[in-house]
Amino acid sequence: MRRNESLIHIAAFLLVIGLSAVLYAVFTDTRPGLKALDASLKERVSYHYLLKTAGNPAQPAERKVTVGKSGYEDGSANIVTAIVVDYRALDTLGEVLVLFAASAGVGLLMSKRKRKIETEASPIVTTAVPMIMLFAVVVGLYIIFHGHLSPGGGFPGGAIIASAYMIQFLAFRKKFSGNLFKILESLAGLGILGMGLAGLYTEGSFLANFLPTGELGAVFSAAGIMILYALIGIKVASELSSIIGHFIGEK
Amino acid sequence: MNNALLLLAFPLTAVFLIPVGTVFYKGFGRFLSMLSYLAGIVYGIYLFPSILAGSKTVIVGNWAPPFGINLFISPFSLGLVILIFSAAFIIMVTDLQNKGKSGQYYLLYTLFVMASAGMVLTGDIFNLFVFLEIGGIASFALIAAGASPMGSAGSLRYLIQAQITSLSMLAGIILIYSASGVLNIAVLAQFKTFNPAFAFLALALLLFPFMLESKLFPLHTWVGGAYLGADHPFAASMSGIAATAAGAVMLRIVLTLANPQSGFGTAGKSIQTMLIILGGITVLIGEGAAFTEKNFKKTLGYSSAGQMGIIAVGIGLATKDALAGVLFLILNHTAAKILLFSVAGLFSKVSGKEKWADMKGIGRIYPLPAALFAAGAMALFGIPMFSGFWGKLYVLKSAFALGGLAYAGAGAILLGTIFEGIYFMKISHTFFEKSDISLERKHYPFFGIPALFLAAVLLAPGLFPSILGPWVQASVKELLNPISGYVHIILTSGGAM
Numbered sequence A: 001m002r003r004n005e006s007l008i009h010i011a012a013f014l015l016v017i018g019l020s021a022v023l024y025a026v027f028t029d030t031r032p033g034l035k036a037l038d039a040s041l042k043e044r045v046s047y048h049y050l051l052k053t054a055g056n057p058a059q060p061a062e063r064k065v066t067v068g069k070s071g072y073e074d075g076s077a078n079i080v081t082a083i084v085v086d087y088r089a090l091d092t093l094g095e096v097l098v099l100f101a102a103s104a105g106v107g108l109l110m111s112k113r114k115r116k117i118e119t120e121a122s123p124i125v126t127t128a129v130p131m132i133m134l135f136a137v138v139v140g141l142y143i144i145f146h147g148h149l150s151p152g153g154g155f156p157g158g159a160i161i162a163s164a165y166m167i168q169f170l171a172f173r174k175k176f177s178g179n180l181f182k183i184l185e186s187l188a189g190l191g192i193l194g195m196g197l198a199g200l201y202t203e204g205s206f207l208a209n210f211l212p213t214g215e216l217g218a219v220f221s222a223a224g225i226m227i228l229y230a231l232i233g234i235k236v237a238s239e240l241s242s243i244i245g246h247f248i249g250e251k
Numbered sequence B: 001m002n003n004a005l006l007l008l009a010f011p012l013t014a015v016f017l018i019p020v021g022t023v024f025y026k027g028f029g030r031f032l033s034m035l036s037y038l039a040g041i042v043y044g045i046y047l048f049p050s051i052l053a054g055s056k057t058v059i060v061g062n063w064a065p066p067f068g069i070n071l072f073i074s075p076f077s078l079g080l081v082i083l084i085f086s087a088a089f090i091i092m093v094t095d096l097q098n099k100g101k102s103g104q105y106y107l108l109y110t111l112f113v114m115a116s117a118g119m120v121l122t123g124d125i126f127n128l129f130v131f132l133e134i135g136g137i138a139s140f141a142l143i144a145a146g147a148s149p150m151g152s153a154g155s156l157r158y159l160i161q162a163q164i165t166s167l168s169m170l171a172g173i174i175l176i177y178s179a180s181g182v183l184n185i186a187v188l189a190q191f192k193t194f195n196p197a198f199a200f201l202a203l204a205l206l207l208f209p210f211m212l213e214s215k216l217f218p219l220h221t222w223v224g225g226a227y228l229g230a231d232h233p234f235a236a237s238m239s240g241i242a243a244t245a246a247g248a249v250m251l252r253i254v255l256t257l258a259n260p261q262s263g264f265g266t267a268g269k270s271i272q273t274m275l276i277i278l279g280g281i282t283v284l285i286g287e288g289a290a291f292t293e294k295n296f297k298k299t300l301g302y303s304s305a306g307q308m309g310i311i312a313v314g315i316g317l318a319t320k321d322a323l324a325g326v327l328f329l330i331l332n333h334t335a336a337k338i339l340l341f342s343v344a345g346l347f348s349k350v351s352g353k354e355k356w357a358d359m360k361g362i363g364r365i366y367p368l369p370a371a372l373f374a375a376g377a378m379a380l381f382g383i384p385m386f387s388g389f390w391g392k393l394y395v396l397k398s399a400f401a402l403g404g405l406a407y408a409g410a411g412a413i414l415l416g417t418i419f420e421g422i423y424f425m426k427i428s429h430t431f432f433e434k435s436d437i438s439l440e441r442k443h444y445p446f447f448g449i450p451a452l453f454l455a456a457v458l459l460a461p462g463l464f465p466s467i468l469g470p471w472v473q474a475s476v477k478e479l480l481n482p483i484s485g486y487v488h489i490i491l492t493s494g495g496a497m
Helices: A002-028 A045-051 A079-087 A089-110 A123-145 A154-172 A179-202 A223-248 B002-024 B028-053 B075-094 B103-121 B125-144 B151-180 B196-213 B223-229 B232-257 B265-292 B296-317 B320-351 B367-381 B387-402 B405-432 B445-463 B465-480 B483-493
Strands: B056-060 B069-073
Touching: A002 B196, A045 A079, A079 A089, A079 A223, A089 A179, A089 A223, A089 B002, A089 B103, A089 B125, A123 A154, A123 A223, A154 A223, A179 A223, A179 B002, B002 B028, B002 B056, B002 B069, B002 B103, B028 B075, B028 B103, B028 B465, B056 B483, B069 B075, B069 B103, B069 B483, B075 B103, B075 B232, B075 B320, B075 B445, B075 B465, B103 B125, B103 B232, B125 B151, B125 B196, B125 B223, B125 B232, B151 B196, B151 B223, B196 B232, B196 B265, B223 B232, B223 B296, B232 B265, B232 B296, B232 B320, B232 B465, B265 B296, B265 B405, B296 B320, B296 B387, B296 B405, B320 B367, B320 B387, B320 B445, B320 B465, B367 B387, B367 B405, B367 B445, B387 B405, B387 B445, B387 B465, B445 B465, B465 B483
Parallel strands: none
Antiparallel strands: B056 B069
C-alpha cells in the first residue's frame, strides 16, 4: 500500500505543477486570439434564447419579447426554464437520470441497513407535522406549476415535496416500503420518455415541443413545459423520498 | 434520420421499466436490460449500411445546431455504439449464472451502458458532460456493490477522483463558452482563433475525465482499488465499455474539435504531443504495475491501463495508419478484456482464490477456459493472427515513420509489450502447471458460448483484417477530414431530415 501511496502523491504533485504552469501561461500569454469572457452577449447562443429566435436566428435585432403576446417559438416567460426544458431538454433528461442513478445507487447499497434507535415523537411534533406537510406540499406544487413563469420548476418543487415526506417519516416512524416510490418514479420517467417520443412522432425530432405555446406569461401557457415539469416534479419528489427512506428507514 | 435517437431510447425504456417490473418479478431487470442491448445492436446493424454511405446528424428538440443538441451518427460513432451494446450483452450473458443481483443493479448497469453510448454519439460538449455524470454515478454504485469488502473503498477513491476531473471538465466548458458563446462541437471546430495558451488550458480541462477513464498517467491511481472492489462483470465493463467510450471521446475532441484548421489548431498540436508523452509513460507504468501485481483483477486492470496508453499514443500520432491501429486496438482490447475477466471470474469462483498465483494447475481441470485465457492474452500482447497484432503494428509503423518524439512513444510501447508478454505467459503457464489442486469439474454453459464467440472476434480480424476494412477506412477518413465531413454534415443539413 505504501508504494501506491507515494505514487499517488507523485501523480498529484505532477498534476498540480502542470496545471499551475498552464495557468501561468494563460495569464501571461499576449498572442492574439479569444480568451475567457471574450464572447459578447450577441455572439452567444443564449442571446437567441433570450429573444426566442433560435428557430430563425436571422430575425431583426430590435425584436422584443413581450408578456401577453402569443406566437413565440417557446411559450415560457421564465428564460431559464425555456433553456432547461425546451432548448436543451436532452440535458435535463440527463440530469433526471443522474438523480435516478443516485437514488437507485442508494437503494442498491443501503438496502441492508437497519435502524437501531427508536424513540416516540412528542405530541407537539405529531400535531404540527401534518400542517407543515400540507404547507410544504402546496408550496412545492406551486413551484412546479409556475416553473414556466417564475424561478423554480420540477427540481426544487420536487425537493420541497420530498421534504414534506421526510418530516412525516421522522415524526411517525412508519415502516419504509420503497415500492410505491419505485412505481411512481418509473411512471414519471416513462412519461418523460413518452413526451420525447411523441415529439419524435409528431414533429420528427425527439423531445420536440408539439403542444401549443400559448400566451406568454399566462398561467396556462407552454403546455409542453408544464407537463414535463410536472413529470420531473413527481420523479424528483419520489426519488428524493426514496433516498431519505433508505437513509433513515428500516427494513 | 432523427429516429436514430432510438439507439438511446431503447436502454432508457428499459431503465424506466425496471423498477416497476422488479416489484412483480425479480428477474425482470436482467431480462429487460439484455433485451434493450439486443434491440440496440439490431437497430444499429440495421442502420449501418445507410450510415456507411453517408453520416447523418440527429437533431433533438427540433432546434438546429448550435442552439439545440445534436447527435452525430457516423460509421465511427455507430460502429463503437454497436461495440458497446454488444460488449454489454456479452458481459450479461457471461454473468447469467449469478442470480443474486437486484433490479437496481441492472438499472444502473443499463444507465452506464446508455451513458457510454451517449458519450460516443453526442455532438455537444455540455451534453457530453451530462452523459459522463450519468455514467460516473452509475459506476460508483456498481463498483461499491461488488461482492468484495474493498468495494466501498475503491469506489470512494474513484468517486473523489472522477468528481474532481468532471468538475475540471465543467470548468473547461465554462471557459470555452465564455470565450466563444457556443457549445456545439461542429461550430467550435471551425471557430475563430483562440489564444493558444487559453485553448490548451480549456482542452486539457475538457480531456481530464476521459484521461481518467482511460487510466492515463497521472490519473491512473484509482485503477487498483476500483478493479479490486468491482465484481468481475463490472470490472470487464470498466475496461471494455467505459474505456472504449473514453477513447472515442478523446478521438472526437483531439481530432474533430481541435483539428488543425480550427481555432484550437496550435493547442491541438500540443495536446497531441502531451498524449504521446502521457501514453508512453502509461504503457510503462501500467504494464510495470501489472507485472508485479499478484491479484488477478488488479493485474488485468493495470494491463488495461497499458493498452489504453498505446491507444493514447496512437491518438497523439494522428496519422492514417495510427488511427487505423487505434480502431483495431479498441476492438481488440474490448473483446480480449471481456474474455479475460470472464475467465478470471470463473476461476476465482471455482477455486475461491483472488490471486492468480494460487490458481496453479486449474487449467488441467478447466482446459478450455485456460486456453481461451491464453488466446485473449496473446491478442492483447499482439501475436500475429490476432487483431491486436495489426493494431500495434500500425501504431508502431506510423510512429517510426514520424520520428522525433514518436520514437520515444514507440520505444515505450515495445518495452511495455515485453513486460506484458512476460506476465501473461507467466499466468497462462501457472494455469497448466502440475499441482495437487483438486476441484470438482462443473459445467458452465453460459461461459463457454460467449467466450468462444469472443475468441472468434479476436481471431477473425487478425486473420482477415479486410473484414474490418470498410469500417476502419470510413472512420479514419471521417476523423482526419473533420471540416468536410463532420462540420459540413452537421451545419448544412439544418433541420430535421
